[in-house]
Every structure is written in structure tokens, then in C-alpha cells.
Amino acid sequence: MPREIDRRAARTRKALHEALLALMLRKGYEALSVQDIIDEADVGRSTFYAHYTGKEDLLRSGFRMLREELKEAQSAARAGAEASHDDPLGFSTAIFEHAARYADHYRTMIGGRGGAVTENEIRLILSEMVRQELPPTLHDEAIPRDFVVQFIVGAFLTTLNWWFERKPKLPPSQVDAMFRSLVLDGLSPLIGGDRRSVDSQAAKSR
């Protein structure tokens, strides 16, 4: 049954994806040529174009697989701890642990190595995740929900990037704690002027 994909084709595609990953870590996506990829993968020129229309097509193909996998991880994390309501941003832990496990993949995406396409893709994926986890209503209508989503996504990318560039690699739990401290409470607790009382949203001390 030709229902399945030919083994040779599967082998070729896998080789191309691995070559792309390795080369992106070494040189970055934009500086890459198709020649480099087929040379690294040891694949003929026409073979490459028989599978993909160019290097961007190959890159996007990889993202389709990653997106599926990340959604699974999110579902699993949500099923494991259904504290979605009393613990906002609870899914951040799962993301940082996932990033620690697939550090190479994440490194190709974060920090400018991946080019504009990669940046866009990872932003879209994270945006969708955050949008699902964020409560549907916010207490302050002056701040659009859309903006809050982008803010959180940006904080994720910033944190991941800083984490990967760090010399001694911190454990995911510690990075997660720092991330949540800044995103949830802001940096008022860190600097002198705690101007929380200025706002009408007074501190509801227990």
C-alpha cells in the first residue's frame, strides 16, 4: 500500500532536517545556502528541490512538527495539574522544562539565529498558548488583552534567551521563579519606590 511514505523519502527528509538544525546552530539561518544544506546532508541538488521549494519551506516543515509536539506537551501539563484558575501562568513551568530538554531546538529559534521566519513562528505558537491560558476578562479595561498576550510572549522569549546565554546553566525551576516574579509582580518590589499605593488598586493585605 503506498499509503505510507517511501522509506527513502523519509530518510532524505530526516537527513535534511538534521542538517538544517546543525547548520543553524553553527552559522545561523540567514547565512545558510541551499548548497550548505545539501552538502551537510549529503543529498543531491535536484533531490532537495524535489521535496522542498527552498530553505524556507524546509524550515516551515520543521515547525509543523514542533507545533504538534508542543501542543501535546501543553495538554499533558494541563492534565497533570489542573490548577489553571488558581495559579495563573502555571504552564510556564512546563515550557521551561520543555526548553531545557530540547535546548538545541530552542537555541536555533531564540536569539536571532533563526531569522525572521523562525521569530514569527515561535511568537505565533506561544501567543496561541498564552491566549488560551489567560483569563478571558481583565480587571483593567484600559489595557487591551492583545497587548498583555504580546507582553507575556515577549517576556518568555527574553527569559529563554537570557537563560541560554548564561554560563552556568540554571535549573528550570529557578528560571521559572524569576520569570513569574517579574511578570506577575513587576519590578516595583525590586526597586526602591514601591508606588503601588498610588494606584487605586490598593494592596489588599491579608
Place this chain on the structure above:
Amino acid sequence: MPREIDRRAARTRKALHEALLALMLRKGYEALSVQDIIDEADVGRSTFYAHYTGKEDLLRSGFRMLREELKEAQSAARAGAEASHDDPLGFSTAIFEHAARYADHYRTMIGGRGGAVTENEIRLILSEMVRQELPPTLHDEAIPRDFVVQFIVGAFLTTLNWWFERKPKLPPSQVDAMFRSLVLDGLSPLIGGDRRSVDSQAAKSR
């Protein structure tokens, strides 16, 4: 005296910079070729290479000018309102107003149109500014100062990007207020669970 630069040279460079700016807004930096630039600027091929070693050199040259100008704006803002201590992040207003005035320039840098070089440059410039304005000591030593700086810079870029993509263009003051609300106080005031006093994740015992 040929102390000053030849007028012809100045004219050529200005044309090249304007062409680069226009083309970056239209096609993005990475998709640009030297051919496109000299065609847009109506300049000969060898003329281009007589001034710059390539398109990246031209891009960086533009940044040298922008950096000077931004530092001036920062100094002016600091001189105008020397509330640097009782008003943290006070310089954010100046940045958003500057961005509103030079919207085209900023648009080329934010949102992936500028490529890796641009992203790096703007991050460096903003990092230096933030580092200067941030108090030297933080109340929580568990969070590195370096990480806080990157967090703020990322928030700036996220906010600027969201602002530019927005259909009806909001005034700088409003964007600034939203930015400061999120960065200073976090999103705890926005969502239900105000878990400020909770340090350990003992969410299950409830």
C-alpha cells in the same frame, strides 16, 4: 580645505541611506540586495563599494547616527525632568515620544524587518540606556540585575512593535502608561489571583 567631506559624497551617502530605509520598509533587510539599493538610489555600482563594503556596512553606518541622536534625546529628557530617583523608568516617556516622531525609522528596526544585525543593535542601545537608569542595587538578590535589564528591554521592544501594528495609532502617553503599568506592577492587578505574598508553590494545600 578638503577638511569637510565632498558634497558629492555626502549627497551619495544620503541617497543610499534613504534608499535603504525605503526598501527595508517595503521588503525587509534580509531580502534586500545591493542591486536593489543602488537601483533605488540611482547610484553606480562602484560608487556604492567606494563608500561602504556592503549592505551591512551601510546599515551600521546608519546606526551610528541614530545612536548619537538617541543619546541626545535621553540627555535632554534627563535634564528636563531630573526625577530619575523618585520616578523609576521615567525615561520611557521620552523613548515613546521619540519613537512616535521617527516612526519610519523605528518601524524598520522593530518587528523582524531589520534582520539580526538591527535587532542586536537596537537591543544594545536600549540595554545601555536602561542600565544607566536602573538603580544600582535591587531588593531581591535572587534576581540578577542583568536579567532585569534584558526584561525591560524586551518589554520596550514588545510594546513598540504592538504599538506600530495597531490600527488606530494611540498617543504616546497612553502607550507609555500601559507599558509602565505592566512593567512596574506586573499583571497581578489585571488577573484574579493576587498571590503577592505566596512565595512557595503550595497551591495544592487549599
Place this chain on the structure above:
DNA sequence: GAAAAACCCGAACAAGCTGTCCATCATCAT
């Protein structure tokens, strides 16, 4: 096991971009 189908490979091709060279010409200082 054999025929048929699908796939991989290598070479060759036009088209486009890159960086450099040199002769020409406009602009500058004297």
C-alpha cells in the same frame, strides 16, 4: 521472484548577484 513504480543522483543550463577594475568626467583648491 519479476515487473512496475517511485525515488535518488549527477551534470548541465540560464539567470541573477557579488565584488573589483579601469577609463571617464565632474568638482574642488590654487
Place this chain on the structure above:
DNA sequence: ATGATGATGGACAGCTTGTTCGGGTTTTTC
């Protein structure tokens, strides 16, 4: 005005890209 300076445009070889084609190999199907 008149050399001297240096900006200018066009032509050049070298390289990468994306496509096409025929021959050879592996896989699937019967």
C-alpha cells in the same frame, strides 16, 4: 583657468540559485 582629486558608470569573472533531463537504484506491488 587649470591641474589634481576623487566620484562615477560600465564591463568583467566568479559564485549561487532553481530547473531540467537521462540513467541508475531501491521500494512496492503483483
